[in-house]
Amino acid sequence: MSHLSTNLSFNYLSRRQLIQWGLTGLGIATGGVLIRNLTSDSLASVRIPKIEPDVTPLLNNPFNPMKILREFDYGTLKQENGVKIREFNVTANSSLLQLNSGVSFVSWNLNNRVPGPTFRVKEGERVRIIFHNEDGHSHSLHFHGIHPAEMDGIKPIRHGKKMVYEFTAEPYGVHLYHCHIAPVTRHISKGLYGMFIVDPPQPRPPADEMVMVMAGYDINNNQHNELYAFNGLPNYYRDHPISIYQNQLIRLYILNMIEFDPVSTFHIHGNMFNVYRTGRDTTPHEETDVITMGTGERHILEFSYPYPGKYMFHPHQDTLAELGCMGMFKVIPS
Numbered sequence: 001m002s003h004l005s006t007n008l009s010f011n012y013l014s015r016r017q018l019i020q021w022g023l024t025g026l027g028i029a030t031g032g033v034l035i036r037n038l039t040s041d042s043l044a045s046v047r048i049p050k051i052e053p054d055v056t057p058l059l060n061n062p063f064n065p066m067k068i069l070r071e072f073d074y075g076t077l078k079q080e081n082g083v084k085i086r087e088f089n090v091t092a093n094s095s096l097l098q099l100n101s102g103v104s105f106v107s108w109n110l111n112n113r114v115p116g117p118t119f120r121v122k123e124g125e126r127v128r129i130i131f132h133n134e135d136g137h138s139h140s141l142h143f144h145g146i147h148p149a150e151m152d153g154i155k156p157i158r159h160g161k162k163m164v165y166e167f168t169a170e171p172y173g174v175h176l177y178h179c180h181i182a183p184v185t186r187h188i189s190k191g192l193y194g195m196f197i198v199d200p201p202q203p204r205p206p207a208d209e210m211v212m213v214m215a216g217y218d219i220n221n222n223q224h225n226e227l228y229a230f231n232g233l234p235n236y237y238r239d240h241p242i243s244i245y246q247n248q249l250i251r252l253y254i255l256n257m258i259e260f261d262p263v264s265t266f267h268i269h270g271n272m273f274n275v276y277r278t279g280r281d282t283t284p285h286e287e288t289d290v291i292t293m294g295t296g297e298r299h300i301l302e303f304s305y306p307y308p309g310k311y312m313f314h315p316h317q318d319t320l321a322e323l324g325c326m327g328m329f330k331v332i333p334s
């Protein structure tokens, strides 16, 4: 078991994640982790390429985008008076990010990472989010999806205070949450946002699943972004390509949280993808290789690469790409 745990930590796939998925048949494959998903009819398996220990300095940043990529927070499942509740704890605070060798930035963030945790639940589950505000400013958590007005998260929670948001997760899809205190542009662009995935009652087929949140940084407070990033740090996946296996299904949950620019596109090289708009269906709405998203829009994109090699992904507005929203997939022969 210790062998397994060591391997999993290299692969950034937590034991909790596997348990929450109900994945029971585990085996180690050469150079990666083999997951046998016994919950699906097909007994299909997903292999996650082994990620080499990172030798490149992270500039003392408090989080690693490669870890954020495949990390899902399923909270803690509790039973109260016969009702199942999925409970999450999240803390707002400030921390210094080093966006590149020359630019540092004071972020307002959740659980010391930008984006905040990717909360993941199943449709119909009772969800409880315990929000602790340890930051000097007032903040809130506003969730997308269907819920009562008092759970809408527009009321400021002051420094040192706590708020419990509780609602039933609906409808299934890819949603988001963010601070909704004015000026919202500032609270969001400082880093107070994250993804909220509500899985459909019938699970989607097995895939190498990953999360990407696109965001901008207004470094000098002029209502324009000077830098952009996937999952917090500009150019991270350009300098540290994401390893994926040839011919294996990738399920990418993508969210545009860029303030100040009205839209962003997303494009992958050498391939097409299926689009599940807002994750609100289990059959694709369209196939394309560029998708346009306004701020707050999010989708599921599915694809697999037939040929090995390195492929870029980026917004097709090349200004955004040149200012940090640039990454690479490294397709490994399977």
Ligand SMILES: [Cu+2]
Binding pocket: 138, 139, 140, 179, 180, 181, 187, 192
């Ligand atoms: Cu805020």
